Amino acid sequence: MSFGDPNNPYGPPPQQPPAAPGYGFPQAPGVPPQGYGYPQQPAYPGYPMANAMPQTMPGLMTTARVLLYIVAAVQILIGIFAIFGAATINDASNAGEDTFGNNGFSDIGHAGAGIVLVVALLFLGLAALSITLGVKFTRGGQGIRITTMVYGILGALVGVLIMISAANVGSSAALVWALLWIGFGGIMAAAMIAPSGAAWFNRPRY
Incomplete structure (x- = not known):
């Protein structure tokens, strides 16, 4: 047998073709693979619409x-x-x-005291509404935005x-x-109408 015979067990082993780069191995030193599962852009590119949703309350809000x-x-x-005034008028x-006994003036006084008391309760109710709207700015949705906008417009009117009258x-x-x-009512309404206000109340809540 000659050493040139490929079936000669005593000859040198046959030359193997160079192995192709396997899956997951870089094609060149220092070059990361670009195969499946690897990002083609910088890592952590940010979430979609991340810049469109404000994370802190805008200044106008x-x-x-x-x-x-x-x-x-x-x-x-x-x-x-007003409550103290109603109590004073009633007294x-x-x-x-x-x-002087029961007379027309006393009846007018009692009626006036009742009207002043109703006005007092109205202002206290509006105060509760103002506080509620202010507190709900953090977690409220479109209902708070629309209510505040209407509230500001009515206040301006x-x-x-x-x-x-003045x-x-x-x-x-x-x-x-x-x-x-x-001024107060106009600023409240403008803050709700502004795009920043709409974006704030439309932001995702987790």
């Missing part, structure tokens, strides 16, 4: 929230003073009845009515109050 708390404080003070009416009477104090209500 924060301002509207603070204004809601300020309005609630004013409404509480007005409600408390005066009772004293008039004790002195009330301010316009007060301003008209202009007719010539009261500077009433004019200042009217401008404050118009």
Whole structure:
């Protein structure tokens, strides 16, 4: 047998073809594989729409929230003073009845006390609504946004009515109050209408 015979057991082993790179092995030193299961872009590219959803409350929203708390404080003070006023009017009416007996003035006093008490309860209820809206800014949805927007628009309209009355009477104090209500209500409504406000209340909650 000659060493050139491929079947010669004493000859050198046959030359094997070079092995092809196996799956999962890099094609060149220092070059990562580009096969299945490997990202073709930088790792952790971010979640879709991550930049479109605000993660912190926008500044205009924060301002509207603070204004809601300020309005609630004013409404509480007005409600408390109105309750004391209703109690005072009622006591005066009772004293008039004790002195002069039942008369038309005492009836008017009792009716006035009832009206003032209703106004006091109305302001206290509005204060509760203002506080609730401000608290719900963190976790609330579109219902809180729409309610706050309507609340701000109505507040601005009330301010316009007060301003008209102040202009007719010539009261500077009433004019200042009217401008404050118009400004507060306008800012609240603008914060809810702005795209940042809509995005804040549309953000995902986990």
